[in-house]
Amino acid sequence: MSVDKVQKLTLIGLIVSIITILAGAVVRATGSGNGCGASWPKCNGSFIPEVTAAPTLIEFSHRAISGILLIITLTLFFISRRYLSTELYKKNITLLTFFVVLEAVIGMVIVLFELVANDASFPRVIAVPIHLVNTFSLLAFYLISYCVLKFQPDGFSFYLGKRFILTCVLFFLVGMTGSITALADALYPSENFLQGFYMDLDSSSSVLTRIRILHPMTAVILLFWILFQTRDFKTLKIKEFNYLKGIAISISLIGILNVFLNINIVLSILHLFLADILWLIYIYANIKSEINIGSKER
Numbered sequence: 001m002s003v004d005k006v007q008k009l010t011l012i013g014l015i016v017s018i019i020t021i022l023a024g025a026v027v028r029a030t031g032s033g034n035g036c037g038a039s040w041p042k043c044n045g046s047f048i049p050e051v052t053a054a055p056t057l058i059e060f061s062h063r064a065i066s067g068i069l070l071i072i073t074l075t076l077f078f079i080s081r082r083y084l085s086t087e088l089y090k091k092n093i094t095l096l097t098f099f100v101v102l103e104a105v106i107g108m109v110i111v112l113f114e115l116v117a118n119d120a121s122f123p124r125v126i127a128v129p130i131h132l133v134n135t136f137s138l139l140a141f142y143l144i145s146y147c148v149l150k151f152q153p154d155g156f157s158f159y160l161g162k163r164f165i166l167t168c169v170l171f172f173l174v175g176m177t178g179s180i181t182a183l184a185d186a187l188y189p190s191e192n193f194l195q196g197f198y199m200d201l202d203s204s205s206s207v208l209t210r211i212r213i214l215h216p217m218t219a220v221i222l223l224f225w226i227l228f229q230t231r232d233f234k235t236l237k238i239k240e241f242n243y244l245k246g247i248a249i250s251i252s253l254i255g256i257l258n259v260f261l262n263i264n265i266v267l268s269i270l271h272l273f274l275a276d277i278l279w280l281i282y283i284y285a286n287i288k289s290e291i292n293i294g295s296k297e298r
């Protein structure tokens with residue numbers, strides 16, 4: 001198989017990854033996690049279930065897309081071993097496969113232990129942010145694997161920089177607090193913005209509700225940190241860094257609007273989608289920076 005075909009399949013895998021993440025968010029937002037019952041990988045005891053309710057359709061669709069992602073990833077893993085000699089790609093695909101398989105395992109545990117729908121147990125509160133960090137990780141390795149084939153570098157070292165590591169930590173914190181906030185919104189909905197605001201301040205409210213403030217706090221820190229970097233990296237003439245500013249501000253505005261509208265599912269999915277895009281563009285911009293700097297040095 002040619003490198004071009006593998007590159008295209010890697011890009012398809014990246015796109016399917018994003019769709020899988022968004023589908024999972026729809027499952028959580030609609031409370032459809034128990035749509036297939038406590039059975040896995042079957043849905044209500046069947047690989048092709050009889051769809052009689054919306055929760056079943058939503059949950060089964062998510063599982064089907066996740067299954068496609070797993071097949072694509074395993075295909076890339078075996079192709080890299082048999083047809084490609086690029087060691088850097090093989091290493092990234094190995095790590096990618098680990099995170100995609102781990103994603104499936106996390107999903108299995110959530111289903112079998114029924115950490116879905118209205119469950120507010122401690123294991124679910126732990127599983128949700130872990131799930132989010134894992135999706136960020138697999139997105140990163142899908143993109144890096146694609147860039148390895150596109151640019152054919154000898155290696156990457158951008159991920160060792162203190163600035164990049166700090167950004168990753170902030171991204172993960174924002175994602176983790178965001179996933180917990182989304183869970184709180186689903187488990188403890190309010191009738192309007194003011195009621196939700198009072199719930200955040202009420203000592204008798206659930207802990208999940210009272211810690212929702214952590215998400216906007218960490219998000220503001222990440223926003224200013226990214227804005228600082230776009231200014232600093234402007235001299236490198238990497239156009240992707242220009243996109244970061246606009247996307248980061250858009251995510252913030254959508255998040256604020258979503259809160260005032262008392263959590264709208266469309267805005268919530270758009271918010272998550274743009275967060276994934278922001279993460280990917282940040283990594284891509286760093287990759288291009290390293291490649292451009294390396295080219296100038298040579």
